[in-house]
Amino acid sequence: METRSFKKGLPKLFMHLRSQPIEFVLFLCASFSVVILLLMLLFVVMEGSLAFTRLGTQLILGQMWKTNSDLYGGFPLIYGSLMVVSGALLISIPLGICTSIFIAEILPFQLRDPIKSVIELLASIPSVIYGFIGVTFLAPLIASIFGLQSGATAFTASLILAIMVLPTIVGVSGETISAVPIEYKEAALALGASKWQTIRNVILPLSKSGMLASVMLGFGRAIGETVAVLMVAGNVAMVPTPPWNYLAPVYPVTAVIAMQMGEAAVGSLEYSALFGLGLILFIITFAVNTIADVIVRRRPVGRSVQL
Amino acid sequence: MSGQTGEKVIFAILGVPMLICILIFLWILSLLLTGIGTVRWELFTMSALRGGMLEMIVGTIYLLLGAAAVAGPIGVLAAIYLVEYAPSGGLTRIIDQAINNLAGVPSIVIGLFGYTFFCRHLGLGVSLAAGWLTLALMMLPIVIRGSEEALRMVPASFREAALALGATRWKAISSTILPAAAPGVVTSVILGMARVAGETAAILFTSCVLITRGLPKTPFEPVMALSYNLFVQIVALGAPAQRVFGITLVLFMIVTSLSLSAILLRSYYRLRQPWLRMKG
Amino acid sequence: MNRERSHGSIQTSRAIIVMTLLFIVGFASGYYTDTLFSSQTVVWKEDVAWRTESISISGSTTVLPIANACAIAFMNKYPGTSITVTGGGSGRGYSEVIDGVVDIGMASRPPKQKEINDAKEKGVALWLYPIALDAVCVVVHPSVNKTLKLTLQEVGKIFAGIYTRWSDVDPSLPDEPIYVVVREPGSGTRGTFEEYVMEPYGYDVTDAAHVRPSNPAVRTTIETTPYSIGYVGLGFVTSKMVVVALAEEEGEPYIYPSIENIASFKYPISRYLYLVTSTRPESGSLADRFIDFILSPEGQEIVEEQGFLKLPRYPAGV
Numbered sequence: 001m002e003t004r005s006f007k008k009g010l011p012k013l014f015m016h017l018r019s020q021p022i023e024f025v026l027f028l029c030a031s032f033s034v035v036i037l038l039l040m041l042l043f044v045v046m047e048g049s050l051a052f053t054r055l056g057t058q059l060i061l062g063q064m065w066k067t068n069s070d071l072y073g074g075f076p077l078i079y080g081s082l083m084v085v086s087g088a089l090l091i092s093i094p095l096g097i098c099t100s101i102f103i104a105e106i107l108p109f110q111l112r113d114p115i116k117s118v119i120e121l122l123a124s125i126p127s128v129i130y131g132f133i134g135v136t137f138l139a140p141l142i143a144s145i146f147g148l149q150s151g152a153t154a155f156t157a158s159l160i161l162a163i164m165v166l167p168t169i170v171g172v173s174g175e176t177i178s179a180v181p182i183e184y185k186e187a188a189l190a191l192g193a194s195k196w197q198t199i200r201n202v203i204l205p206l207s208k209s210g211m212l213a214s215v216m217l218g219f220g221r222a223i224g225e226t227v228a229v230l231m232v233a234g235n236v237a238m239v240p241t242p243p244w245n246y247l248a249p250v251y252p253v254t255a256v257i258a259m260q261m262g263e264a265a266v267g268s269l270e271y272s273a274l275f276g277l278g279l280i281l282f283i284i285t286f287a288v289n290t291i292a293d294v295i296v297r298r299r300p301v302g303r304s305v306q307l
Numbered sequence: 308m309s310g311q312t313g314e315k316v317i318f319a320i321l322g323v324p325m326l327i328c329i330l331i332f333l334w335i336l337s338l339l340l341t342g343i344g345t346v347r348w349e350l351f352t353m354s355a356l357r358g359g360m361l362e363m364i365v366g367t368i369y370l371l372l373g374a375a376a377v378a379g380p381i382g383v384l385a386a387i388y389l390v391e392y393a394p395s396g397g398l399t400r401i402i403d404q405a406i407n408n409l410a411g412v413p414s415i416v417i418g419l420f421g422y423t424f425f426c427r428h429l430g431l432g433v434s435l436a437a438g439w440l441t442l443a444l445m446m447l448p449i450v451i452r453g454s455e456e457a458l459r460m461v462p463a464s465f466r467e468a469a470l471a472l473g474a475t476r477w478k479a480i481s482s483t484i485l486p487a488a489a490p491g492v493v494t495s496v497i498l499g500m501a502r503v504a505g506e507t508a509a510i511l512f513t514s515c516v517l518i519t520r521g522l523p524k525t526p527f528e529p530v531m532a533l534s535y536n537l538f539v540q541i542v543a544l545g546a547p548a549q550r551v552f553g554i555t556l557v558l559f560m561i562v563t564s565l566s567l568s569a570i571l572l573r574s575y576y577r578l579r580q581p582w583l584r585m586k587g
Numbered sequence: 588m589n590r591e592r593s594h595g596s597i598q599t600s601r602a603i604i605v606m607t608l609l610f611i612v613g614f615a616s617g618y619y620t621d622t623l624f625s626s627q628t629v630v631w632k633e634d635v636a637w638r639t640e641s642i643s644i645s646g647s648t649t650v651l652p653i654a655n656a657c658a659i660a661f662m663n664k665y666p667g668t669s670i671t672v673t674g675g676g677s678g679r680g681y682s683e684v685i686d687g688v689v690d691i692g693m694a695s696r697p698p699k700q701k702e703i704n705d706a707k708e709k710g711v712a713l714w715l716y717p718i719a720l721d722a723v724c725v726v727v728h729p730s731v732n733k734t735l736k737l738t739l740q741e742v743g744k745i746f747a748g749i750y751t752r753w754s755d756v757d758p759s760l761p762d763e764p765i766y767v768v769v770r771e772p773g774s775g776t777r778g779t780f781e782e783y784v785m786e787p788y789g790y791d792v793t794d795a796a797h798v799r800p801s802n803p804a805v806r807t808t809i810e811t812t813p814y815s816i817g818y819v820g821l822g823f824v825t826s827k828m829v830v831v832a833l834a835e836e837e838g839e840p841y842i843y844p845s846i847e848n849i850a851s852f853k854y855p856i857s858r859y860l861y862l863v864t865s866t867r868p869e870s871g872s873l874a875d876r877f878i879d880f881i882l883s884p885e886g887q888e889i890v891e892e893q894g895f896l897k898l899p900r901y902p903a904g905v
Binding site: 515 | 602603655663668669670674688802804
């Protein structure tokens with residue numbers, strides 16, 4: 001069955017090419033993303049295959065990451081990444097969503113664009129600079145506040161990451177709020193609802209899924225952040241004791257990759273294990289994005305809704 | 308009356324997070340500005356061999372322009388396909404999903420892929436070309452999404468008018484829709500450039516070196532870039548803050564001027580093109 | 588909204604074929620370019636040829652400041668030459684020299700057995716050029732003690748996590764947890780340190796060690812973290828940290844990493860820093876000239892400026 005459609009498909013394709021060359025080129029460009037994504041998966045899997053066959057689930061569940069003894073257990077690293085990211089989101093979600101509501105609904109009209117631009121500019125500060133600020137200003141501050149030996153902790157990394165993902169959350173959820181048709185708002189206000197009632201009962205429910213999507217996007221951005229995290233997270237390949245201790249250092253996956261990739265001999269188990277970690281990151285972000293996508297698709301209003 | 312004061316209190320509470328955001332921004336800005344006095348401005352036009360950073364600035368621009376040249380056309384054409392041609396089926400959904408996923412791939416993973424695929428598999432080595440392609444992958448989703456939005460903003464009447472005049476479909480797109488959407492498309496490319504200008508992780512393994520003579524003469528030579536240099540100066544060489552402040556500031560200026568120009572362009576055309584105001 | 592169904596649209600099955608083709612093209616193109624770029628020919632260099640040549644260097648971040656400064660000085664001296672320098676680590680230096688990716692590698696340790704085997708397998712002989720002397724200095728934050736003396740085994744026990752509090756080492760030291768800072772695996776500094784301090788006693792670095800990617804990063808951490816201990820190259824010691832005097836065994840003299848002690852190798856963790864080439868560079872080639880430059884008095888001065896020690900005597904005709 002499949003082979004038949006394949007045989008039939010090929011000549012049709014070339015016929016199609018002759019009649020619709022432009023559409024074909026456009027389609028090629030559009031499918032580029034799919035192809036690249038598949039190539040990415042293939043190559044990361046290929047380079048990581050040695051680690052998967054030799055280490056198996058040890059790469060994800062193993063407790064020890066010791067390059068000296070060729071032990072590559074990624075659990076403390078993955079745990080560190082998730083810990084830092086969830087800390088960052090706990091800080092940035094309330095901040096970001098309140099900010100986006102305030103900007104879109106409460107702030108005087110003339111101030112909206114300038115303030116939105118300022119927050120957009122926060123996104124454009126390179127992560128090296130964030131890392132630098134984290135190391136030189138934030139870490140000593142945190143060390144002295146909590147009376148720690150060193151300020152390079154999961155908490156510091158979470159704070160820096162929170163600042164870095166704020167613009168994403170503010171931007172995307174702000175967009176969904178302004179995508180709520182003005183007629184809905186006007187109808188609510190005309191019915192005698194106060195501004196706050198309108199926000200709470202009309203705007204928030206309608207843009208809930210968009211906000212969730214913005215959080216997912218923020219998660220993706222945060223878990224992939226490398227340079228800043230490497231500089232402030234403390235880099236100890238151990239699950240903190242107790243596991244929720246944010247004032248302990250962690251060693252997130254991205255930091256390990258950036259730190260060891262330059263040193264690993266191509267083709268060695270270490271090199272392969274780093275690609276294995278890369279694949280785990282890839283899968284996590286892939287899953288999160290897919291969830292975000294499903295949420296956005298289900299959302300009741302969007303830009304395409306018109307009255 | 309009491310309802311109104313209650314409302315005001317709620318609004319004030321909602322305003323606090325925004326103030327925190329602004330304060331964070333001002334704090335970072337002030338940290339950066341404290342170093343401005345120590346920057347020797349003549350360094351900007353001096354060769355790296357004499358302690359300046361001319362090659363890094365131009366190298367960064369090379370990387371950005373090359374990446375834009377790769378991602379721009381592909382992204383715009385992909386957007387045209389998605390807006391104008393794509394059937395609303397499972398396949399289009401897959402493409403849509405792939406673009407979203409590509410946007411979410413961590414830059415370090417893109418860097419890893421760039422290293423194995425462009426540098427090693429395609430044999431480009433650590434080179435400008437490998438950097439272009441790697442950064443283009445990061446820009447692509449931004450360009451596609453931005454262009455798509457710009458194309459969707461063009462009123463249907465434009466296309467209908469062109470088609471009614473007997474234009475073919477492609478003719479209608481290229482002669483009326485695309486020019487009308489051009490500002491939005493350009494904005495999306497600039498935003499894409501702003502996104503990758505400060506990127507370090509993706510070019511860490513693929514295209515940058517600490518020092519070399521001059522600029523690459525062919526795309527197959529490595530390049531010096533601000534973000535990478537800053538990373539190595541701070542992390543590996545441990546240069547004191549004052550010495551790298553020049554680089555930090557230039558990088559910040561490049562990135563913010565790109566973002567600002569995109570923001571300004573967007574608001575300018577929103578005023579110029581009436582149909583954008585209707586929907587914006 | 589604008590997604591009209593067009594009768595000429597590409598259908599799923601065909602689209603999948605196109606994507607598959609594109610995928611195969613992407614995958615296969617590597618094998619084509621492989622042959623395209625690998626056709627480099629080796630020619631005999633005239634004496635002037637090196638003035639317009641270019642070479643590339645990568646490897647140890649410890650040697651990086653030296654190579655960076657020397658490359659800048661060399662290129663300023665001979666306009667027309669091009670020397671590309673990038674970091675990575677000693678491991679990368681060796682592997683890229685063996686693979687022929689770079690002309691010269693930088694290393695802060697001699698090659699490991701695995702690297703020597705790799706080189707043999709690929710049919711290249713590694714040539715090591717010592718270009719500077721360095722010591723791995725064990726440093727602590729001043730809060731521990733202003734003058735600390737330890738044997739190598741004690742240091743090993745600290746880094747292995749056998750001692751976890753300073754008072755375990757010596758009751759006179761503060762009863763505070765030890766904050767252990769190490770370098771990333773693959774680092775030459777870490778390799779040298781472990782070779783002298785950990786391996787002889789069969790110790791392995793504790794899980795609780797804080798990993799830092801470079802000497803300066805370790806320096807900053809030690810300077811700002813009370814009760815911390817770490818190790819850095821000589822060029823990275825500052826007045827905000829205390830250098831530990833080391834003794835090989837209990838009862839032997841405790842020795843500080845002073846210039847004389849390092850040069851005479853009395854300090855237990857003294858080492859050379861190397862440039863590495865695969866097979867000896869042809870005399871008169873740029874690689875050869877550049878190595879000569881670093882070994883010349885002018886180059887050795889740069890070595891000192893960067894905080895390392897000159898070679899004790901000029902090694903003629905290496």
